[in-house]
Amino acid sequence: MGEVLLHIDDLQVTFRTYAGLVYAVNGMSFEVRRGEIFGLVGESGCGKSVTSLAVQRILPRQSKMTGRILFDGEDLAQKSEAEMGAYRGKRIAMIFQDPSASLNPVFTVGNQMVRIIRFHTGVSREEARKRALKLFEEVTLPDPERIYRTYPHELSGGMQQRAMIAMALASGAELLIADEPTTALDVTIQAQILELLVELRHRQNLAILLITHNLGVVAETCDRVSVAYAGQIVESGPTGAVLRHMKHPYTQGLLAALPDPAQKGKDLLSIPGSVPDGASRIPGCPFHPRCPFVLAVCQEVQPPLLRVSEEDHRAACHLYTTN
Amino acid sequence: MNQQVLVETRSLTKYYYARRGFLRRKGKDYVKALEDVTFRIYRQETLGVVGESGCGKTTLGRVLLHLVKPTSGRVIFEGQEVIGLNRKEWKERRRELQIVFQNPYLSFNPRFSILRSLSEPLRTHTTMRSAELEDHARQLLEKVGMPPDTIYRYPHEFSGGQLQRIAVARALTLNPKFLVLDEPTSALDVSVQAQILNLLRALQQELNLTYMFISHDLSVVQYISNRIAVMYLGKVVELISTVQLMEGGAVHPYTKALTSAIPEVIEGRKKERLALPKNVPDAARPPSGCSFHPRCPLAMEVCKQEEPRLEEMEEGHWAACHL
Numbered sequence: 170m171g172e173v174l175l176h177i178d179d180l181q182v183t184f185r186t187y188a189g190l191v192y193a194v195n196g197m198s199f200e201v202r203r204g205e206i207f208g209l210v211g212e213s214g215c216g217k218s219v220t221s222l223a224v225q226r227i228l229p230r231q232s233k234m235t236g237r238i239l240f241d242g243e244d245l246a247q248k249s250e251a252e253m254g255a256y257r258g259k260r261i262a263m264i265f266q267d268p269s270a271s272l273n274p275v276f277t278v279g280n281q282m283v284r285i286i287r288f289h290t291g292v293s294r295e296e297a298r299k300r301a302l303k304l305f306e307e308v309t310l311p312d313p314e315r316i317y318r319t320y321p322h323e324l325s326g327g328m329q330q331r332a333m334i335a336m337a338l339a340s341g342a343e344l345l346i347a348d349e350p351t352t353a354l355d356v357t358i359q360a361q362i363l364e365l366l367v368e369l370r371h372r373q374n375l376a377i378l379l380i381t382h383n384l385g386v387v388a389e390t391c392d393r394v395s396v397a398y399a400g401q402i403v404e405s406g407p408t409g410a411v412l413r414h415m416k417h418p419y420t421q422g423l424l425a426a427l428p429d430p431a432q433k434g435k436d437l438l439s440i441p442g443s444v445p446d447g448a449s450r451i452p453g454c455p456f457h458p459r460c461p462f463v464l465a466v467c468q469e470v471q472p473p474l475l476r477v478s479e480e481d482h483r484a485a486c487h488l489y490t491t492n
Numbered sequence: 493m494n495q496q497v498l499v500e501t502r503s504l505t506k507y508y509y510a511r512r513g514f515l516r517r518k519g520k521d522y523v524k525a526l527e528d529v530t531f532r533i534y535r536q537e538t539l540g541v542v543g544e545s546g547c548g549k550t551t552l553g554r555v556l557l558h559l560v561k562p563t564s565g566r567v568i569f570e571g572q573e574v575i576g577l578n579r580k581e582w583k584e585r586r587r588e589l590q591i592v593f594q595n596p597y598l599s600f601n602p603r604f605s606i607l608r609s610l611s612e613p614l615r616t617h618t619t620m621r622s623a624e625l626e627d628h629a630r631q632l633l634e635k636v637g638m639p640p641d642t643i644y645r646y647p648h649e650f651s652g653g654q655l656q657r658i659a660v661a662r663a664l665t666l667n668p669k670f671l672v673l674d675e676p677t678s679a680l681d682v683s684v685q686a687q688i689l690n691l692l693r694a695l696q697q698e699l700n701l702t703y704m705f706i707s708h709d710l711s712v713v714q715y716i717s718n719r720i721a722v723m724y725l726g727k728v729v730e731l732i733s734t735v736q737l738m739e740g741g742a743v744h745p746y747t748k749a750l751t752s753a754i755p756e757v758i759e760g761r762k763k764e765r766l767a768l769p770k771n772v773p774d775a776a777r778p779p780s781g782c783s784f785h786p787r788c789p790l791a792m793e794v795c796k797q798e799e800p801r802l803e804e805m806e807e808g809h810w811a812a813c814h815l
Contacts, residue, residue, distance in 0.1 A: 212681035326545075355544035355708060360753045382681060385755030426686035428715035430738050436693070437715070439686035443651060 171203030174344055174376045175224065180236035182219050182228065182400075191447040193219045195400035195455070197236075198474075201344065204374040206366065208391035208408065210381060212423075214444045216400035217380045221346045224378075225257050226250075240344070259289050262337035266349040268329035272321035278332050279317030282339060289340035304335040307372075308365060327358035331365065338369070345369075348380045363390050384424060388412055396420045399445050399455035402474060406482030416477045416484035418460050454487065462488060496535045498702045499556065499589075499670055504529040504565035506551055506726075524778060525551040526562070527726040530802065531810075533670075538696065538703040540717030540734070542710055542750065547723040549706045553672040556704070557591050558582065569670070587617055587666040594675035596655035600647040606633075606658055607643035613665045632661040635698075636691060653684035657691065664699070674706045689716055710754055714738060719808070722747045725783045728802055731810040743811040745788050782814065790815060 182194035194216040201207040209217045222228050224238055226245060238245040245256060265271050273281055282301035283294065292300070298317075305313035308331040321329055330350060337345055347366065351359035367390055369375050379391060387394050387408060395405035396417065404417040415421045425438035442459040445451060451458070457467040466487050474485040506526040526548045533539045541549045554560040556567055558574060567574040569585060577585065593599040600609055610632060611625040620628065630640040636657040647655055656676060663671055673692070677685040693716065696703060707713050713720055714734055722730040722744065730744040742748050779786050785795040794814050802812040 212683065356710065356753045357544065357749060359755070363755070383755065384682075389755045423682055426683045428686070428689065428712045430711065430714035430734065433715060433734070436690045437686035439690060440683040443653065443684070444681070 171205070171374060171376075173200045174203045174241060175201040175378070176237070176239040177220065177224070178237040178239065180220060180223060180234070180238065182216070182223055182232055182234045184229070185231045185233075189448060192450050193232075193400055193447055194223065195450065197397070197400060197402060199395045199402060199405060201376050201378050203343070203376050204370060205392040206370055206377040206379055206390050208379050208381060208387040208394035209397060210384065210387055210394055210423075211397035212382050212444055214399075214447065215397040217397050218348055219400075220397075221263065221348055221378065221380055224346065225261055225263060226253050227257070258285075258342075259340045260342055261344045261346065262340065262342035263346040263348065264330070264333045264337050264350050267353050268326060268333045269321060271333055272329060274321055277318055277320055278324070282317075282332075282336055285336050285339045300339070301335075304339055305332070307338070307369075308332070308335045309361075310335070325358075326354050327361060330354065330362055334362075334365065334369070338373075338375075342375070344376045344378065346378045346380070349382070350379070351386065352381070352383070359386075366390060384412070384427065396423070399451065400447070401455060402485065403456065404482075404484045404486075405474065406478075407480055410478060410480045410482040414478065414482070416482070416489060417456075417486050418462050418488075419456050420484075422459075454485070464488075497532045498535045498570060499533040499704075500531075500566075500568040501556070502530050502566040502568070504552070504555060504567065505563050506548075506555060506560065507563045524726045526555065526565075529565070529726075529728055531721055531728060531731055533702060533704060535669075536696070536700055536702055537718045538705055538716055540713035540720040541704060541706045541723060542708065542713045542720055543723035544708055544750075546725065548726040549708075549723050550674055552723070553591065553674045553704065553706050557589055557672055558586075559591075583617070587613075588669045589672070590663040590666070590668040590670070591672040591674060592656070592659050592663050592676050595679055596652060596659045597647060599659060600655065602647050604646075605643065606645055606647070609647075610643070610658075610662050610665060613662070617666060628665070629661075632664055633658070635664065635695065636661045651684075652680050653687060656680065656688055660688075660691065660695070664695070667699075668701070670702045670704070672704045672706070675708070676705075677712060678707065678709065685712070692716070710750055711756075722750065725778050727783065727812065728810075729784065729812045731802070731808075733808055736809060741809070743805060743809070743815070744784075744813045745790050745815075746784050782812075 178198050180194050180197040184191040184193055197216060197220055211217050223234055228234060234246065236246065240256065279301055283297040286297040286300055302313045302317060305316055310316050310328060310331050351362050354362065363386065366377060370377055381387060391408045393406065394408050394411050395402045398419050404411060404420045415424060422440040426440065428437060440459055445455060453469045454467045454472050457463045464487055472485045472487045472490060474483045475489060477484050477489050504526055505528055507522040507524055509522050529552060541552060543549050551560060555562050562575065574585065607626065607629050610629040614620050614625055614628060626643065629643050633640060633642050638654065638657055677688050680688065695701060705713060705716055717734050719733050720737055721728050724746050730742065730747045732742060742751060781797045782795045782800050785791040792814060800812045800814050802810050804810050
């Protein structure tokens with residue numbers, strides 16, 4: 170695994186809303202290395218998408234952010250808008266859940282690619298076109314010449330997403346942030362897109378931050394994973410270690426809630442209650458109101474993220490803090 | 493689960509006519525949303541209907557509920573033909589078939605209080621008024637685990653999971669026998685999905701309901717269904733019992749591909765995958781012969797020319813494949 174490319178350190182993001190403050194991210198810290206696929210897993214409201222927006226400094230105006238976002242050694246949290254231009258879309262690229270909402274419907278896919286390439290590299294139209302076609306091939310789009318001339322609505326979801334990936338790579342990004350890239354796609358197409366991402370990682374030493382709520386996707390593609398809850402990381406480590414030996418009750422709950430056909434006839438173990446809405450900061454461990462193993466200390470003291478096994482597998486839970 | 497047939501379809505077909513091109517000169521084209529669909533649903537069972545976008549599963553649900561009129565074919569409910577009933581006759585029958593949609597925020601009138609949404613069916617079909625309606629609504633909500641004061645609130649005040657519970661309550665208002673659930677949990681987080689699935693199972697037991705559970709998520713369908721119908725481009729390609737499917741008894745290559753495409757958490761190991769090439773074809777221009785042949789790893793000459801019929805391979809197991 171390569172060197173650390175992205176290092177998020179104690180990120181906090183709050184939003185000012187008409188109903189008061191919303192604490193979206195409360196001390197998120199993790200690292201993504203070159204050439205690895207890092208999974209950020211969690212349900213709605215855990216702060217994963219907000220974190221990805223924070224990295225690129227595209228949070229809405231009503232937000233306040235503290236913490237450090239180190240990209241290749243530079244703290245992006247301190248950069249001005251002008252300085253961010255060198256990173257956003259260039260060194261850091263992003264693809265979203267619904268590709269049809271990210272592609273401009275009135276321009277052909279080729280046209281959009283060329284604009285992006287020329288914007289970031291300033292090459293001629295012909296050169297940009299050649300590069301675009303090559304990128305389409307790299308993301309395994311069939312018949313690149315034809316795709317070049319088509320409009321987004323003429324493509325299927327899977328092809329649109331590939332086009333998005335091509336655009337994200339067009340500028341030579343070192344970090345690709347993929348926010349639920351396959352959630353809106355059919356299962357068989359999802360498989361193709363995930364395979365593509367895995368391959369790209371190898372080919373270009375690309376670092377991929379994959380945001381998803383699907384543990385299965387994580388198991389299939391991610392090298393390392395962090396589980397987020399209420400704006401914090403509750404468990405992290407190499408995918409195999411985390412999935413084989415889940416330590417945090419929330420992670421265990423997530424896995425147990427997955428419909429397992431072998432459990433037919435029996436109730437699914439769901440986590441009682443619901444995900445906090447961020448309107449207030451929960452004292453102690455954010456998961457304690459829903460935790461089946463809650464102890465008195467959990468209600469007051471926030472558990473630190475501590476190593477729970479040899480393999481850099483960490484969990485933030487008082488069950489593992491030595492007394 | 494006894495073997496009495498509750499709902500039956502015979503050669504159900506639905507074509508949508510679409511004009512091709514901007515000018516009429518290109519003539520009519522049609523999208524074959526449903527093609528010759530024939531199957532039965534037995535009392536108190538859950539029939540899962542699974543398939544990717546464009547396979548016709550949603551159209552199937554709506555045709556069964558008479559929300560969409562079929563181009564041809566029959567729907568038989570408790571021995572009575574449903575298509576072709578006059579308004580009065582249908583209004584009687586209507587009470588026994590209900591539906592829950594995927595996105596609860598889109599299936600409730602945002603300007604109606606929950607009380608109004610829940611009592612509307614009763615106003616139409618019975619002479620209940622005011623206090624009685626309120627009581628009935630509260631009881632229904634209790635059944636689905638929602639507090640009684642819910643009746644005074646509005647849809648936007650609830651989370652997706654809560655609102656979906658209310659949608660289930662609404663579907664139960666008239667004591668139906670048959671419930672179509674169209675992707676009821678696809679928009680929900682995993683732990684919320686687990687809660688809703690548990691609720692559906694409990695209600696099925698308590699109220700002797702028969703379900704048709706439509707979803708693109710095969711793991712959910714496998715968990716909740718007794719039998720599964722796999723659809724592709726408007727046709728049922730396989731009809732199999734869940735137990736058999738889980739034991740690897742699937743015959744149709746598409747079913748096998750769907751099963752293998754599900755990302756799974758198997759102890760961190762990578763799953764053996766049958767990746768399908770290309771994309772689902774345009775429903776307006778389906779391939780000749782067996783519509784799956786362009787993507788089928790086992791396609792033979794005959795597959796391009798002749799459409800395979802849905803045949804019973806062994807008792808209760810039907811497949812449409814030349815193999």
